[in-house]
Amino acid sequence: MLKSWAGKATEQDVLVKKLEEVSLPTDDDAPKKAPEPKPPSTGSSVSQEEDQVPKAEASLMQKIARSKLVTSKAEIEVQRQDPFSPLHSIKSFDDLNLTPKLLRGVYEMGFNAPSKIQETALPILLATPPQNLIAQSQSGTGKTAAFVLAMLSRVNPDNNFPQVLCLSPTYELAIQTGEVAAKMGQFCDEIKLRYAVRGEELPRGHKLTEHIIIGTPGKVLDWATKYRFFDLSKITVFVLDEADVMIATQGHQDQSFRIRKHLKENCQIMFFSATYDDEVMQFAKGIVPNPVLIRLKREEESLDNIQQYYVICDSKEEKYQSIANIYGGITIGQAIIFCHTRKTASWLTDSMTKDGHAVALLTGELSVEDRINILDRFRVGKEKVLITTNVLSRGIDVEQVTIVVNFDLPIDQNRQADCETYLHRIGRTGRFGKSGIAVNLCSHAEMQTTLKQIQDHFGKKILPLNTDDSDELERLND
Numbered sequence: 001m002l003k004s005w006a007g008k009a010t011e012q013d014v015l016v017k018k019l020e021e022v023s024l025p026t027d028d029d030a031p032k033k034a035p036e037p038k039p040p041s042t043g044s045s046v047s048q049e050e051d052q053v054p055k056a057e058a059s060l061m062q063k064i065a066r067s068k069l070v071t072s073k074a075e076i077e078v079q080r081q082d083p084f085s086p087l088h089s090i091k092s093f094d095d096l097n098l099t100p101k102l103l104r105g106v107y108e109m110g111f112n113a114p115s116k117i118q119e120t121a122l123p124i125l126l127a128t129p130p131q132n133l134i135a136q137s138q139s140g141t142g143k144t145a146a147f148v149l150a151m152l153s154r155v156n157p158d159n160n161f162p163q164v165l166c167l168s169p170t171y172e173l174a175i176q177t178g179e180v181a182a183k184m185g186q187f188c189d190e191i192k193l194r195y196a197v198r199g200e201e202l203p204r205g206h207k208l209t210e211h212i213i214i215g216t217p218g219k220v221l222d223w224a225t226k227y228r229f230f231d232l233s234k235i236t237v238f239v240l241d242e243a244d245v246m247i248a249t250q251g252h253q254d255q256s257f258r259i260r261k262h263l264k265e266n267c268q269i270m271f272f273s274a275t276y277d278d279e280v281m282q283f284a285k286g287i288v289p290n291p292v293l294i295r296l297k298r299e300e301e302s303l304d305n306i307q308q309y310y311v312i313c314d315s316k317e318e319k320y321q322s323i324a325n326i327y328g329g330i331t332i333g334q335a336i337i338f339c340h341t342r343k344t345a346s347w348l349t350d351s352m353t354k355d356g357h358a359v360a361l362l363t364g365e366l367s368v369e370d371r372i373n374i375l376d377r378f379r380v381g382k383e384k385v386l387i388t389t390n391v392l393s394r395g396i397d398v399e400q401v402t403i404v405v406n407f408d409l410p411i412d413q414n415r416q417a418d419c420e421t422y423l424h425r426i427g428r429t430g431r432f433g434k435s436g437i438a439v440n441l442c443s444h445a446e447m448q449t450t451l452k453q454i455q456d457h458f459g460k461k462i463l464p465l466n467t468d469d470s471d472e473l474e475r476l477n478d
């Protein structure tokens, strides 16, 4: 068993328990971020407090709640700086020349074949000479498993000092990565791991002997440069995980750059992110010289098997009536209803419960553990309807969902249509080639503005639906 010297919880249960005790994100070595300024209120139904959870918390929840690998129709796009370097994709973990113990760990985890990102990334990560990599693919596609495998296989256990360094944006995400490393390396007794996270203290003058360090930037920087517990110039593999979350945690960019400056030129650098906007790219470029760039191409076809409708409703009571009609008129597998604020979500939950429906409410004020319990109940069908906010807009698979209702249309901070969130929300239905229905409840004014922006963005017509007409509703069953 790979030894973790952190003295920290290494079991999922314990971790989840611990999460209850800390309010996230609690990475206390990161300077606190000032709250985002709230957009001015417009007096509409979306003017109450929005329900946004911090990126780190959302990412953690996805990691813990995910039941399996996310399958993606998107293709991998590879951009290489060096067109002559050998690059081939592998179809089996056996092709990677891993040590037998490591290979056993991989199979023990139930990984029969590499995922798409792993097929492409692993040959690059394990190539000789080592190549730098910037990889982007959506959450749940197997990035963590890919770089953890690379980290473990690059360790030289004869050298008893830190050689592999992995930076995570928060304590909890660092522990999650360590858990994967511990599982994958369960037969590699000789490899040792140490967490550099808050709560871990070492006596002055201590020299680390563990091979892998997984930690948060502030703590790692302190350990390496202030206390000299280990030598950054001896690091041969440097992994930066969750770059998009890292950027959202103030101070981490700067600390990561400072760590980076101490690394030797030949240190292999791997950079992973689920999203890839300009800020992430800037960050990546500052850290990774001459990288191979791989990314999952954007999925454009995701709306194809979803019938999209809108219903004109000028008050929340009218919206409620619409939902009641839909509920009475069509055969629903399971439904998710998205509201913009916790307040609306609670009101809707109370109203539906009073009318005798079994509904569940999932909002950001709940602990991560409670949210996961609610999702688990919904997954097994204990409730047919899940009412939620943007807390759940991305990343969670529930295969039985046949209808998604936007009680409020998704808008961004500038009160423009948030097309990405729309895609993620309605992408909760119609998964794996099944057809799904998305119903948007909106006012006349919103139909002409936000809904039109969404329609134009995706180039797909959103049709009117009269929920008072039972024949029309009946036709949705076809």
Ligand SMILES: Nc1ncnc2c1ncn2[C@@H]1O[C@H](COP(=O)(O)OP(=O)(O)OP(=O)(O)O)[C@@H](O)[C@H]1O
Pocket (backbone or CB within 6 Å): 059, 062, 063, 066, 067, 068, 069, 070, 110, 111, 112, 113, 114, 115, 118, 137, 138, 139, 140, 141, 142, 143, 144, 145, 146, 274
């Ligand atoms: N080759 C594989 N075969 C089967 N399951 C896999 C494979 N690779 C990863 N998984 C599983 O799929 C899930 C998602 O993998 P992983 O956490 O590596 O994804 P990720 O892209 O890092 O996600 P995130 O962006 O949330 O960190 C995990 O439960 C993991 O155990």
